[in-house]
Amino acid sequence: MGVAYSVGEVDHLYTFFSQWSPDISTKCNKTNKKARAPAYIIREKNHSRYLVLAQDKAALIDKLLRDAANPAAKNWEIITVNKPKRKLSLSSFEESDEPAYQDDVEDTLPVLSEQSLLLDHLHLEKVSAHLPVRTQGYPWQLAYSTAVHGSSLKTLYRNMAGLDSPVLLVIRDMHKKVFGAFSSDPFRISHGCYGTGETFLFSFNPDFQLYKWTGENYYFVSGNLESLQIGGGGGCFGLWLDADLYHGSSFSCPTFHNAPLSTHEDFIVQDLEVWTLHS
Known part of the structure; x- marks a missing residue:
């Protein structure tokens, strides 16, 4: 049996995903670097957050459409991670006592593989x-x-x-x-x-x-x-x-x-x- 969705919910989801397109520089001089997938943060009402990458897009669509069919069960909102932003640690979302999300995520400093003697x-x-x-x-x-x-x-x-x-x-x-x-x-x-x-x-x-x-x-x-x-x-x-x-x-x-x-x-x-x- 088919599921009925409200026009507003379907339009919102269609617009969201149709505009979800990678816009990330992937070229590094002569060698192409591995493209980084665009990401969105899903914030649930219980305050847990997790990143959703492009490869998880199909699963996310299914979840959102199921929730759209049952407004009472909807417990999420979408927060974009704008380009150009550096990688975010998933553990930081889970462990931090402070809110780890915002409409415009602040840039983080370059991550060094080890301690530098010169760079503070x-x-x-x-x-x-x-x-x-x-x-x-x-x-x-x-x-x-x-x-x-x-x-x-x-x-x-x-x-x-x-x-x-x-x-x-x-x-x-x-x-x-x-x-x-x-x-x-x-x-x-x-x-x-x-x-x-x-x-x-x-x-x-x-x-x-x-x-x-x-x-x-x-x-x-x-x-x-x-x-x-x-x-x-x-x-x-x-x-x-x-x-x-x-x-x-x-x-x-x-x-x-x-x-x-x-x-x-x-x-x-x-x-x-x-x-x-x-x-």
């Missing part, structure tokens, strides 16, 4: 606001650290081999200044410059400063066995590191129109980390 909460908050949308929703893993791997540009290149995702370089010098660069491409030995206009320099010296691509040239990143260079033009590099990842320098360059990232144009590296997306 403030650093992550400031830098993450300027990362490309395509990096959102992925955890970050430590690809290289002088504290773990020693000080060697060769080792850094070796750890980058086979990667095809953006990287975040963070440096602390002997004057305790923290600065670095976001590169659209992993660091490698090259015969010329590589990268895209997503690349930028930043510093906490002590206030956060961001230096984006000016469009004046394409000297984003280049590397050889002797050094790694980020930004350039006019004989100056925005950020330069030697083969031992010990001596470095930072000058204003046309690529980013940056101020020197450290308090001294020539500096000594105390600690260095490189983070990359873990897909």
